[in-house]
Amino acid sequence: MSWIDIGHIDDIPARGARVLKTQLGCIGLFRTGDDRVFAVTNTCPHKGGPLSEGIVHGNKVTCPLHNSVFDLETGAGTDGYAIETYPVRVEDGRVLIDGDTLSRRSAA
Amino acid sequence: MQKLVVIGAGMASGRLLEQLFEANPDAYEVTLFNAEPRGNYNRIMLSPVLSGEKSYAEIVTHDDDWYAGNKVTCRFGERVVSVDRERKVVVGEKGEVPYDKLVFGTGSSAFIIPCPGHDLPGVVAFRDLEDTTAMTEASGTPGGRAVVIGGGLLGLEAAAALRMRGMDVTVLHLSGHLMERQLDEAAGYLLQKDLEKRGITVLTKASTKMIQGDGKVESVLLEDGTVLPADIVVMAVGIRPQVQLAKESGLEMGRAIVVDAQMRTSDPSVFAVGECVEFEGNLFGLVAPLYDQAKVLAKTLLDEEDTFKVKQLSTKLKVTGCDLFSAGDFAEGEGREDIVFRDPARGVYKRLVLEGDKLVGAVFYGDTADSNWFFGLIRDGEDVSDMRDTLIFGPSFQGGATADPLSAVAALPPEAEICGCNGVCKGDIVAAIEGGATDLAAIKATTKASASCGTCTGLVEQVLSVTLGDEFVIPTVQPICGCCDLTHEDVRRLIKSKELKSQPAVWQELGWKTVNGCHVCRPAVNFYLLADWPLDYQDDPQSRFVNERNHANIQKDGTYSVMPRMWGGMTDANELRAIADAADKYGAAVKVTGGQRIDLLGVKKEDLPAIWSDLNDAGMVSGHAYSKGLRTVKTCVGSDWCRFGTQDSTGLGIKLEKRLWGSWTPHKVKLAVSGCPRNCAEATCKDVGIICVDSGYQIGVGGAAGMDVKEVERLVDVRTEEEAIDYTVAFIQLYREHAKYLDRPYKWLAKVGLDWVKEQVGDPATRAALIERFDISQSVYQKDPWADHVATRRRLYAPIADLTLEAAE
Ligand SMILES: Cc1cc2nc3c(=O)[nH]c(=O)nc-3n(C[C@H](O)[C@H](O)[C@H](O)COP(=O)(O)OP(=O)(O)OC[C@H]3O[C@@H](n4cnc5c(N)ncnc54)[C@H](O)[C@@H]3O)c2cc1C
Ligand code: HEM
Ligand code: SF4
Ligand code: FES
Numbered sequence: 001m002s003w004i005d006i007g008h009i010d011d012i013p014a015r016g017a018r019v020l021k022t023q024l025g026c027i028g029l030f031r032t033g034d035d036r037v038f039a040v041t042n043t044c045p046h047k048g049g050p051l052s053e054g055i056v057h058g059n060k061v062t063c064p065l066h067n068s069v070f071d072l073e074t075g076a077g078t079d080g081y082a083i084e085t086y087p088v089r090v091e092d093g094r095v096l097i098d099g100d101t102l103s104r105r106s107a108a
Numbered sequence: 109m110q111k112l113v114v115i116g117a118g119m120a121s122g123r124l125l126e127q128l129f130e131a132n133p134d135a136y137e138v139t140l141f142n143a144e145p146r147g148n149y150n151r152i153m154l155s156p157v158l159s160g161e162k163s164y165a166e167i168v169t170h171d172d173d174w175y176a177g178n179k180v181t182c183r184f185g186e187r188v189v190s191v192d193r194e195r196k197v198v199v200g201e202k203g204e205v206p207y208d209k210l211v212f213g214t215g216s217s218a219f220i221i222p223c224p225g226h227d228l229p230g231v232v233a234f235r236d237l238e239d240t241t242a243m244t245e246a247s248g249t250p251g252g253r254a255v256v257i258g259g260g261l262l263g264l265e266a267a268a269a270l271r272m273r274g275m276d277v278t279v280l281h282l283s284g285h286l287m288e289r290q291l292d293e294a295a296g297y298l299l300q301k302d303l304e305k306r307g308i309t310v311l312t313k314a315s316t317k318m319i320q321g322d323g324k325v326e327s328v329l330l331e332d333g334t335v336l337p338a339d340i341v342v343m344a345v346g347i348r349p350q351v352q353l354a355k356e357s358g359l360e361m362g363r364a365i366v367v368d369a370q371m372r373t374s375d376p377s378v379f380a381v382g383e384c385v386e387f388e389g390n391l392f393g394l395v396a397p398l399y400d401q402a403k404v405l406a407k408t409l410l411d412e413e414d415t416f417k418v419k420q421l422s423t424k425l426k427v428t429g430c431d432l433f434s435a436g437d438f439a440e441g442e443g444r445e446d447i448v449f450r451d452p453a454r455g456v457y458k459r460l461v462l463e464g465d466k467l468v469g470a471v472f473y474g475d476t477a478d479s480n481w482f483f484g485l486i487r488d489g490e491d492v493s494d495m496r497d498t499l500i501f502g503p504s505f506q507g508g509a510t511a512d513p514l515s516a517v518a519a520l521p522p523e524a525e526i527c528g529c530n531g532v533c534k535g536d537i538v539a540a541i542e543g544g545a546t547d548l549a550a551i552k553a554t555t556k557a558s559a560s561c562g563t564c565t566g567l568v569e570q571v572l573s574v575t576l577g578d579e580f581v582i583p584t585v586q587p588i589c590g591c592c593d594l595t596h597e598d599v600r601r602l603i604k605s606k607e608l609k610s611q612p613a614v615w616q617e618l619g620w621k622t623v624n625g626c627h628v629c630r631p632a633v634n635f636y637l638l639a640d641w642p643l644d645y646q647d648d649p650q651s652r653f654v655n656e657r658n659h660a661n662i663q664k665d666g667t668y669s670v671m672p673r674m675w676g677g678m679t680d681a682n683e684l685r686a687i688a689d690a691a692d693k694y695g696a697a698v699k700v701t702g703g704q705r706i707d708l709l710g711v712k713k714e715d716l717p718a719i720w721s722d723l724n725d726a727g728m729v730s731g732h733a734y735s736k737g738l739r740t741v742k743t744c745v746g747s748d749w750c751r752f753g754t755q756d757s758t759g760l761g762i763k764l765e766k767r768l769w770g771s772w773t774p775h776k777v778k779l780a781v782s783g784c785p786r787n788c789a790e791a792t793c794k795d796v797g798i799i800c801v802d803s804g805y806q807i808g809v810g811g812a813a814g815m816d817v818k819e820v821e822r823l824v825d826v827r828t829e830e831e832a833i834d835y836t837v838a839f840i841q842l843y844r845e846h847a848k849y850l851d852r853p854y855k856w857l858a859k860v861g862l863d864w865v866k867e868q869v870g871d872p873a874t875r876a877a878l879i880e881r882f883d884i885s886q887s888v889y890q891k892d893p894w895a896d897h898v899a900t901r902r903r904l905y906a907p908i909a910d911l912t913l914e915a916a917e
Contacts, residue, residue, distance in 0.1 A: 006909040015624065015650035018908035029908055033624045034292055036444075050666045053654035055627040058446060062627035064654035064662060069627075073444060095908075102911070 001087065003096035009037060010093070017052035017061070022102050027086060028052035029095065030072050032059050037095055038072035039086035046081055112136035112409070113198045113207040115188045115353070120382030120398040121213030122148035122169055127406035129178050135410055138180045139205050141198070144236055145185030147175060152395060154240050155426050159269035164237060191357040193375055209409060212354050212365055212373075212380040216347035216393070221257065224318040230325030231341045234266045246340040247273040254278070255328045255338040257316055259286040261425060263344030264303065268427040270342075271308050278336055279303070280314040280328070285612070290423045290434040293624070294450075294457045295473040297612035301455075302430050347393060349384045362386040369415040371405040381405050390418055397421065420487045424476070433479035436461070436469035436486040444468070449500045451475075452617045453519035458500055459623065465493040478502035516594070516602060516618045517570040524605040526567050529560035529864075534571055541575045548572070561860040563597040563846060570598070589628035592620050596632060596848040603636050609644045611637070611651070625651075632849035635736070635772060639844045642885040647772070655734035658905075659893045660716055663709065670696070670708045670719055672728035673769065676743040676761035676781075677704030686726030694719050703740035703778070705731055717902045720894035729769075729892035736850075737772045738779070738840075741765040742790065746783030746800065755800035757783035760829055764836060770890035771882070774847040774856070777840065792820050795853045796836050805832040809839055810854040810862070818854055821862050824870065834879060838869040841882040 012018050012031040019042055020027040026042035028051045036059065042052050049065030062069050070077040075085040087098040114121050117140050125138065140147075148170045156162040175182050183200055190199045197204045218233030220226050232242045243266070246252060252275045256267045259281030271277045279286075285296030286303075300310045315331040319341055328336045349364035360366045360374035364386035371379050381401045383392055392398060400416060407414035422435035447460040454474060460482070461469035467485045481502065485492060492499055520526075522535030532555045540554045551568055552559045558568045572580045585595050594602070599618060608614050614633050615624065625633065634651035649657045660668035672687070687706055691698050694715050696708035711719055720730070732739060741764050744750065746757030761781040768779075780791035781798045791797030793813035797820045799806045804827040808820025823839060826832050842865060847856035857865065869875050897905075 004911070006911070011903070011908055013650055013904065016904075018904065021907045021910040021912050023912055026907070047664070048666065050654075050662075053658070053662065055630060055653065056650065057626045057630060058623050059444065060626075065664070067627065 001101075002099040003089070004099045005094050006097055007095050008093055009035065009090055009095055012037065012095070015056045017054075017056065019050075019052050020097070024102060026050075026052075027097075028061075029088070029097075030056055030061060032056060032072070035090075037088055037090050039088040039097055040070070040072055040075060041084040043083075044068060044070075044081070045077070045083060046079070051083070109134065109137045110208040111139070111206060112209045112211065113139045113141070113205055114211045114213055115141050115198065116213035116215055116382070116384075117142035117144070117146075117148045117170075117182075117184065118213050118215045118382055119148065119151055119169075119395055120215070120402050121211060123399050123402035124211065124213070124381055124405050125170075125178070125180070127403055128409060131406060132410055133178065136209070138178070139183065139198075139207075140175070140180050141183045141186055141188050141200055143185075143187040144238075146237070147171070147182065147184060149237070151236070152426070154234070154237070155265040155269055157237075158234075158240050158243055158266065159272045160244075161272075188353060191353065191378075193357055193378065196377065208377065210378045211405070212351075212378070212384055213382045214350045214353060214384045216383040217350045218343060219346040219348050220343050221316060221345055223316055225320055225325075226343070228319055228321050228325045229323070230321065230339065231319060231343060233343050234262050235347075243270065243340060243342065244273070247275050249339060250274075251276065252339045253337055254340045254342060255280060255336050256342045256344060257328075258342075258344035258346070259283075259310065259312070260289065260344065260346070261287065261423065263342065264299075264430075265426055266342050266344055267308050268303070268306065268430075271306055275340075277307075278309040278311065278338075280316060280330070280336075281310065281312050282315055284312050286310065286312070287423075287425075287432075287434075290471075291432065291473075292459060292471050293612045294459070294616050295432060295434070295471050297610065297616055298455055298457055298473040299425075299430055299432060303427075306429075347383065349386075349391060351384050354380070354384065362389070364391055369404070369417075370408040371401055371416060372408065379405055379408065387416065388418065394421055394423070420483075422479070422483045424479075431472075431474055431476045433470070433472040433476040433483075435479070435483045436467070446623050447500050448621060448623055450616055450619050450621075451515055452619050453515040455616075457616055460500055462492070462496070465491045467492050467499070514570055514574050517567060518574045519617075520602075520606065526571065526601065526605065527555075527557040527560070527564045528601065528604065529564075530556040532557035537568060537571045538575050541572060546572070546576060546580065561846060561864050563860065564601050566595050566598045567601055588632060589626055591622045591625050591629050592618060594618055599633065600636050600640075600846070600848070603633075603640055609637065609641045611648065627653075635774065635849050638772060638889075639774075639885070642888050647889070656736070658713070658716065659720075659730055659732075659734065659897060660711070661734045665710075667710045667712055668716060669733070670711050670716070670723070671701070671705060671731040671733040672723050673731040673765070674705040675765050676741055676758050678743075678758060678762065679706075683726055683728060686723060686728065690719050690722050693722070701733070703731075703733070704742045705733075705740060707733070714906055717898045717905050721898045724892070724895050724898065730894045732769065732893075735772065736775050737770070738765070738768040738777050740778055741768075742778075742780040742794075744781070744783045744788035746781075750783055752786060753783035753800070754802050755783060755805065755829070757781040757789065757798075757800050760798065760800075760805075760832065761789075763829070763833060767833060767837060767886075768840060770892075771840070771844070771886060772889060773840065773844050774849050775852045777843075777853070779836070793817065794820065796820075796839060798832060798836070804828065807832060807835055807839075809865075810857040812852060812854045816854070821857070823862070823866060834875060835869055837882050838875045838878040839865070841878040841885075842868055844882075844885075845878075 015033045017028045017030045027039050028042040030038045044063040049063040053064040054061040059072050075083045150167040150169050153167040186200045188200050197206045218235045232239050254270045254275045254277045256263045256279045259279050267277045267279045285293050286299050317329045317331045320327045325341050351364050354365045365380040367380050367385045382398050404414045404416040445462045449458045456474035459471045470482045520534050524534045536555050545551050545554045558565045569582050573582050587593050630651040634648050637645040638647050655661050694711050697710050699707040701707050741761040743758045743761030747753030777795045779796045780789040780794045782789040782791040783800050793811040797808045806825050807823045809823045811820035812818040
């Protein structure tokens, strides 16, 4: 794994999200009410809703367009949809994402 | 015999010596230095000493006899100033001592915020007996005021103790809830409530700017300008390992003295134990792991094999009556799940965090009876899959117990108001039931509860059920969502009668089954709170749907539309030019809307702050085309231009829009004003539609022109423009205070009845009160969100980082 520092946890609003632009497209970085951070694809598999704009409750997010709900940890969603999750961790307040996963996926 | 020198007579080194002498009393000849002028005492019991519940003598762990019996040379009140590792001597203030083995047990010192005034007399930490004595003395002054900076374990124990001594105590805490490292929001809320019950004032999100005083502490100034008078200021914001001496001796350091699993430092004859060590990147601040370290170090010093391991920790607060427990880990990790249990009547909150088949964290408030059992499950990593469904009820669970959906109502005191219209409280209803009124109709007849607008019906039924038990069967109702058992109407009413002023208060007191709601209930609760408590509650953008959070309408391709206000549908060349420029600059499509204004469509999220700023510069503000709030006020040209016009319909529309804009409402609100009954502004299908006539203004309410089409019903006819505005504002406020979230006015009117609404806004005193409350709310919410977001939230509109810009490897 090669961890890339992409910002501070306080750059993400609690129960909110920010977008990370990558070669693979946009990733949503979510921060839950209890300060856990998750990275998932920003695009809803239903009709492309930007998940980072959804309401974050517990460790789930609701798509802002048609209310599909996704588990941010597992990527499992309602209505049979699922989204990609990416390894991310927080160390001393810094948010780190795994660069290898990002490049491996692009090579594949 | 080998010579052992120990620096620091603290809790860790004290335990070390006990273990050492017990295993082999003749292995070492010990010299013990301590900067404090005394031997080891139970530091954690300084809290009860401060409160007066214990005396210092009761917390001494090793007295003179103990040291003498073990032939320890005590050099108390003497600080070690340096260590010469080459010559193997320790240099104390009063002279040198040679060693074969050396142990650092120097502990921590309190961290003092280096703000101006931190060195004034009267600023104390809470670490040792001297601090405790200083605080006790300060509390002797009658009416003395203490400000405690830091709402963690230490700060709260100090605050509770000083309060017990009769001081007026305020706790300042930087984060949004108390003990945020150990507790979640819900438990933090309950803790704050319990402390406030004892008369302690708690200010969260409070940042200290400076401590003021002439020669001694007089007051604390906060960043927001608040001044808190103080006779004593207790700094309890954290601790720092006390490792200057070790550093100067040249030992390998991280944030503290680096040791291996045998507590050995980088020098094989030098060891460290307690809060001054760093092991595998961890620092320590509670006694449990220090005792483990002491045990290991005793073995190491006797050449026996043992290894120190980092274990899970648990926290309790030593304040009588505040039962809280927190253990394990709430952060990071795949596949976690929460189990939440709340009992509002008893003020109990329990949350378990599961990962796979294991319990990894727990937070309890109000009932910690089973906490040791849960801590055991966490520490031992036991498989809990078999008992998962009933786990939260603890080890003695016999089956059957579930959260009682009625407990929120059962917990209400008799004086809690149930029916707002007729001022009927719970006690009145219970009395009526006991007097023989055993169904809703009888309660209505005897007390008038639920006889007017009817939104409290659900609560009246619950009071019946709580009082009569199985004799009364509650009709099934539709709860807001799966997170709770209450209807919107019940929640609204209870927010008022229980004075719930924060989201955690609602979740806890009304028995929510989830940690922080869901996309269905949270926007509703956020609205109810801000509508009822405009001055106490702050709108939470994270509880709003995307359009309201970003102050623009998201389109199906993820771009946004931007629509400035055009007051009463009027614009001018200047505004049109700015709109045209913005359309060019941001590549927006331009649409004239049905609401008499202009929409710029297809704007990228990153560009929103810039386009808003441009439109702001031309004097325009957000049109709220996205909000559950006032949208537009359509007008016709009226008496200014039209040969039929009876009144200045455009002018009235502009006045109404300027008065009402920015307010949040249960659903969107659209108005129109037509200058005569020809009704060119289509006022008869609006939420509020005004038709001007020769004799004044006809105010209609509850129109609709969406999926349902409905003509307005007449609220009132008035003579003057001023009255027309008053009635409109009062109507909107009544709607804000009573309607269910996402009910348009016509739906709400169908439930409460036009007659009741007429009665309310028709009564001059009620009308004036409604207008006053509306204006109070507007003092907070009538501000341009565009300007606000450009100034304060701009960065959130950009990606957090852009990895596509990284150079290719
Ligand atoms: C009010 C209070 C309440 C607490 N409550 C709890 C609780 O409920 N539960 C819990 O687990 N923990 C609690 N703690 C924390 C606990 O007390 C500490 O973790 C523990 O005391 C640390 O032990 P130690 O031996 O590492 O350091 P200490 O006990 O701090 O001992 C270090 C000693 O070294 C001396 N020293 C330092 N430098 C020198 C030098 N150069 N020369 C000579 N002597 C020196 C100091 O004077 C001090 O006496 C509490 C702490 C406080 C202050
Ligand atoms: C997400 C869905 C919707 C979008 C994006 C949307 C968008 C809009 C916009 C941009 C306007 C112009 C309003 C203005 O100038 O402020 C408008 C007007 C209007 N909308 Fe919607 N709308 C939506 C849902 C609805 C619904 C559900 C209804 C019916 C209840 C409705 C009824 C109307 C009416 C009647 C007008 C014309 C207002 C007037 O002439 O005064 N819209 N809509
Ligand atoms: S509503 Fe009446 S006053 Fe207004 S423009 Fe139409 S005809 Fe003229
Ligand atoms: S695009 Fe996400 S639910 Fe439709």
